[in-house]
Amino acid sequence: MQFQVSKKTLQQQVRPPIREKKLKNQDRILYVKGLFNPPPTETSESVMGTKVLDQWRNVLSLGVLTAFLMLMMMVSIIGDYGILSSHQLQERKEILEQNIKDLKNKEMLMREEIHALKNSPTFIAAVARRELGWVKENERVYFFNQEKKSL
Numbered sequence: 001m002q003f004q005v006s007k008k009t010l011q012q013q014v015r016p017p018i019r020e021k022k023l024k025n026q027d028r029i030l031y032v033k034g035l036f037n038p039p040p041t042e043t044s045e046s047v048m049g050t051k052v053l054d055q056w057r058n059v060l061s062l063g064v065l066t067a068f069l070m071l072m073m074m075v076s077i078i079g080d081y082g083i084l085s086s087h088q089l090q091e092r093k094e095i096l097e098q099n100i101k102d103l104k105n106k107e108m109l110m111r112e113e114i115h116a117l118k119n120s121p122t123f124i125a126a127v128a129r130r131e132l133g134w135v136k137e138n139e140r141v142y143f144f145n146q147e148k149k150s151l
Contacts, residue, residue: 077083116123128134135141 075082079085117127
């Protein structure tokens with residue numbers, strides 16, 4: 001919502017002084033190395049000193065950048081959340097999923113065996129014959145020599 005303002009009140013407001021000096025093109029440039037200050041005036045001695053200083057600054061910044069990139073690469077490969085750890089976790093996940101499948105199959109077989117032991121007399125008799133060595137009345141049992149032959 002806008003308020004109506006009369007011309008008198010606009011003229012009575014205090015305004016900042018208008019800058020008399022027009023900006024040169026050089027004043028509008030963002031100076032990165034000088035942190036928003038215009039570059040110093042050049043003299044023969046200061047030019048050589050600044051060139052050497054700029055070269056060392058560039059070499060140092062390149063070295064720091066290289067060291068940082070190497071460190072980040074090592075962390076991304078070897079670190080706790082790196083490529084190697086992720087690969088090991090994926091393998092472990094696959095092994096555990098296979099174990100779960102095996103245990104579910106084993107559980108299903110045991111449930112079927114429990115159901116058969118509760119409801120099927122023929123299965124109970126087969127288990128008794130197999131595990132306890134029981135025989136029916138008119139059966140003959142033959143024992144064979146089960147020695148292992150050594151080569």
